[in-house]
Amino acid sequence: MRPRGGTTTVNSTATDATDPPDATETSDPTDATVEKAAPDAPDATAAPDATDVSRRRWPRVLGALLAVALIATGGALYAEGRQLRDTPATANLALTDAEATTRVTGDVSSALGKIFSYGPGATAATRAAAKEVLAGKALQQYAALFGQVERQSADQKLTLTTEVVRAGVTRLTGSSAHLLVFLDQVYERRGRAPTTASAQLTVTAELREGRWWIVEIGST
Numbered sequence: 210m211r212p213r214g215g216t217t218t219v220n221s222t223a224t225d226a227t228d229p230p231d232a233t234e235t236s237d238p239t240d241a242t243v244e245k246a247a248p249d250a251p252d253a254t255a256a257p258d259a260t261d262v263s264r265r266r267w268p269r270v271l272g273a274l275l276a277v278a279l280i281a282t283g284g285a286l287y288a289e290g291r292q293l294r295d296t297p298a299t300a301n302l303a304l305t306d307a308e309a310t311t312r313v314t315g316d317v318s319s320a321l322g323k324i325f326s327y328g329p330g331a332t333a334a335t336r337a338a339a340k341e342v343l344a345g346k347a348l349q350q351y352a353a354l355f356g357q358v359e360r361q362s363a364d365q366k367l368t369l370t371t372e373v374v375r376a377g378v379t380r381l382t383g384s385s386a387h388l389l390v391f392l393d394q395v396y397e398r399r400g401r402a403p404t405t406a407s408a409q410l411t412v413t414a415e416l417r418e419g420r421w422w423i424v425e426i427g428s429t
Contacts, residue, residue: 303381310378313386316421317414318373321390324351325371332359345424366399388412
């Protein structure tokens, strides 16, 4: 400031120079340091790590493998079960069906008792009974031999009484049966003491019209 013509003049340049610096224009030197020191924040949208994906995928793979293994094991067990059920031993109903076994044993035992029991005046009834319980080869064999039996019974006054003492089913299906039968036979001739003999037969029977028919008889 200097006097000029009695007027005092203020130098604006000096005043501007002495003005304090604008706070908005001055940068804090520590800002750069903070910016450099702060680590980059992780991006939330970044792709998951390959290791994490692999770890999450393994349980699914193991579950699928277990399912396949269980299905394969179940199929093998089912096939094995079918084979066991289809074996000859399990197909034999004589081992599993007591009711059917008892029925065929009773029918065959009753039939044998009828066809192998006769007397001098009762051969016709025996022949008729045979036609009701015998069929096929058994009936043919019986018819061929019974003529001799009739003549012998009439000539010798022979009476034969047959009783089944034991019968066992060796094989049984829904329509056929094989049996082993033990018989006791009592022969009576007029004027002689009765004699007893034992016999053992193999019998094949077939289920026809709800009852068992003897289709083959053999001796052992």
